[in-house]
Amino acid sequence: MAVSTRLIDEHKAVRSAGLQQAALDLAEAMPRLALEARRVAATALHGLHGRRRAGQGENFWQFRHFAPGEAAANVDWRRSARGDELYVREHEWDAAQTLWLWVDRSVSMNLASNLAQTSKLERALVLCLAFADLLVQGGERVGLIGLARPTSQRAIIEKFALALMAAAPPAAAERGGLPERIALGPRSEAILIGDFLDEPEVTGGTIAALAARGARGHLLVVADPIEETFPFAGRTELIDPETGAKFQAPRAQDIRQAYEARLAAHRDALRAITHRYGWSMTLHRTDKPASQAVLALHPLLQQGEGI
Template identity: 55%
Template sequence: MAAVRAHDAIPRAPGRRESEGAVALASRMPRLVLEARRVSSMLAHGLHGRRRAGPGESFWQFRPFVNGEAAARIDWRRSARDDRLYVREREWEAAHNIWIWIDRSASMGFASDLAQAAKVERALVLGLALADAFVDGGERVGLLGLTRATASRKIVEAMAQALVADAAGLTQDLPPRAAPARFDEVILISDFLTPLERVASAVQEIAGRGSRGHLVAVADPIEETFPFSGQAVLHDLESGLSLDVGDAGAWGDAYRTRIQAHRAGLSEIARGVGWTLTLHRTDRPASEAGLRLATLVAAARGTG
């Protein structure tokens, strides 16, 4: 049996961009906002055609008047500027919102040398990019339990400011108690390394009123493969505990079996409430997960 020695908890575990990744957020947010906008532009094709004419309140476009339509629909001011009649069409606005929650707890600050970014950075970029793309597609988006849903074109900046100001969110590894309306869409982005029973309780509570949803499990590549051997010290970023392992290689098979069982448990939780599960590794582009989520949301809402 491999020799193991537990160390006392420390305030901040060492390592590359670990706990600092979730704490020192404000200084990195401008860069993450720019990255989110870049990813959002790549998602545009996945959300095309979301706007359509209907009985909404927001102006969408003018179109030529068609014989047989009620004269009351004519926009006389616009028509006076041309030699033809125009109708003011309004944007179709669904009565349902899209809510996003982004885990910023300590474990999300981890990044190995194999990753393109820390988990928290990838989660933020993905969440902000999706919000921007959804709003561009005519949806209303909000941060679950933190902001109201809005269709503002400044959604990325508004969400970024709210997240930076929300210091309490840095210690929460599960979404807040919230009750989205029936048929609202919910996207939860986390590493979901919390015990499955706690994840199940949170998801079931959110889904209880009939909202549809998607779990996005963000993972560093070494969290999936555990490529360690020989002497190693493992750090728990949430508790600050360290574990001195005499032969890390001997733990590999057991670890991989356990993480696979955990992923299977997440899948069961999602399936149990009719939600989806997406696994996203941080050595892959954010656009991959973004396009999948955009497609899933569009399919759930019967558009796209």
């Protein structure tokens, strides 16, 4: 018993030291990630449009030409008096909607194989900050689940970067790869970014809680290419980064088909869960540019409906 207790204490000490080092690494990397996020947002912005549109609201949006058949009361006579055309003042559609972002900071997100451009964690952070910047530029209010209240400040990248760094102590990282189970508002929309390797029913429970009041959402699944292709052959030792458990495969190629089948079943289960709640799921590999994920997911935000 004494030996077992000592080994458990040593494991906890090593894990705690590792998490503290991860927090320091994140703080060191964050300025670089913030710059990358700003570059990704600028690259994607050329092909994207904000979600602002005409409708019932109090804020002026734009002038448009008066259309034949419209009521004369719609004409903005002050603007029309400047020229020979009739103009109508349109107001911005106002649904008091808030977008919430969340990033998985669990240990499994540190994976960065030699086939990837970066680790899953760094890519997830870049995507989170890039989405925040794009959404604020589009006139949205954006928050970080459990970390930062919704805001439309232009300095959103710096604000969220500080919040994410402050949330990296061991106690936060040990909570695992899913956000807190809180019910978001009915006019809320969430983007959850992570690898979602928990059992599908666990992820489903989190989605059910977040969507309990009608909030919509999207899973952005970040994967390393070796997780998708399983390029191993011969004697291979596989290690679970969360628990430290090890598995020896004498001929790794012999289990590739079973691995691929299990991964496909896991993804199918996640898609079924997201579909059940009207959410969407998008896969992004870390050997692809971050802008691809932004361009793939942003149209779903514009549509106002999941897939």
